[in-house]
Amino acid sequence: MIRLQDVTVAYGNRVILDHINLDIRDGETLTILGASGSGKSTILRLIIGLQRPTDGKILINGEDITVYQEKQLDEVRMHMGMVFQYSALFDSMTVGENVAFGLRQRTHKSEEEIQRIVWEKLHLVGLDDSMAMLPNNLSGGMKKRVSLARAIAMDPEIILYDEPTAGLDPLRCMDINRLILSMQRHFGVTSVVVTHDMTSAFYISDRLALLQDGRFRLVAPREEFKNTDDREVQRFIHGGEFPEEGRKAT
Numbered sequence: 569m570i571r572l573q574d575v576t577v578a579y580g581n582r583v584i585l586d587h588i589n590l591d592i593r594d595g596e597t598l599t600i601l602g603a604s605g606s607g608k609s610t611i612l613r614l615i616i617g618l619q620r621p622t623d624g625k626i627l628i629n630g631e632d633i634t635v636y637q638e639k640q641l642d643e644v645r646m647h648m649g650m651v652f653q654y655s656a657l658f659d660s661m662t663v664g665e666n667v668a669f670g671l672r673q674r675t676h677k678s679e680e681e682i683q684r685i686v687w688e689k690l691h692l693v694g695l696d697d698s699m700a701m702l703p704n705n706l707s708g709g710m711k712k713r714v715s716l717a718r719a720i721a722m723d724p725e726i727i728l729y730d731e732p733t734a735g736l737d738p739l740r741c742m743d744i745n746r747l748i749l750s751m752q753r754h755f756g757v758t759s760v761v762v763t764h765d766m767t768s769a770f771y772i773s774d775r776l777a778l779l780q781d782g783r784f785r786l787v788a789p790r791e792e793f794k795n796t797d798d799r800e801v802q803r804f805i806h807g808g809e810f811p812e813e814g815r816k817a818t
């Protein structure tokens with residue numbers, strides 16, 4: 569389980585996260601929503617230990633990682649995968665090398681075993697033929713899928729997704745949504761997703777959380793979240809408008 573316990577993040581006087589608490593259960597997909605700059609990506613960085621909170625604890629399976637040294641954090645990260653907002657692939661490496669990167673750096677697997685895993689993961693994301701390609705020759709959707717293949721190379725228990733569908737057309741978005749769901753269903757991974765894409769959020773999430781003014785305004789199971797009578801949450805879901813205010817059918 570991932571637990572954020574009384575977590576505060578501040579830059580000088582500017583408080584981004586204000587004593588927040590959140591439990592993310594094993595095997596669930598939880599999506600964090602919020603306006604730009606509300607601190608969503610910060611939460612992902614805290615969970616993967618790329619950033620320490622100003623105050624509070626981040627517990628991963630009961631262990632507070634905020635007191636860990638870099639070497640211990642590396643151990644924790646062995647069990648996590650992250651799909652970064654802009655895919656963050658190494659441009660000078662082929663797709664295969666990108667996916668193999670963590671395996672080569674952090675395990676002692678044989679080259680044969682690494683090639684087998686790379687092939688298996690690329691197959692899983694539907695990129696069997698792209699092993700030798702360079703990232704610059706891939707579409708945005710393909711880059712996201714390579715990024716996902718890289719994130720799952722080490723069979724992580726936890727996958728963090730930072731805007732996995734941003735910049736993709738609706739069909740490619742649905743590909744990514746299905747992949748996120750299948751990671752959960754087939755491998756039982758715990759997923760934390762940050763997105764602005766409400767369709768995706770409602771498709772993939774077991775629970776959703778809305779960050780507002782440094783706090784969680786609502787954390788609730790999907791249907792409860794969707795049907796909440798909190799007008800602020802409804803306003804967020806509907807992009808600042810209430811459905812009845814939109815264009816009427818003619």
Ligand SMILES: Nc1ncnc2c1ncn2[C@@H]1O[C@H](COP(=O)(O)OP(=O)(O)OP(=O)(O)O)[C@@H](O)[C@H]1O
Nearest residue numbers: 579584602603604605606607608609610611762764
């Ligand atoms: N090193 C830093 N110094 C000062 N402020 C920072 C720093 N890093 C992040 N911030 C601020 O913290 C806030 C939260 O950033 P974060 O990236 O978590 O937001 P977000 O909700 O993910 O935004 P978006 O949806 O636009 O990606 C932002 O207002 C950002 O400007």
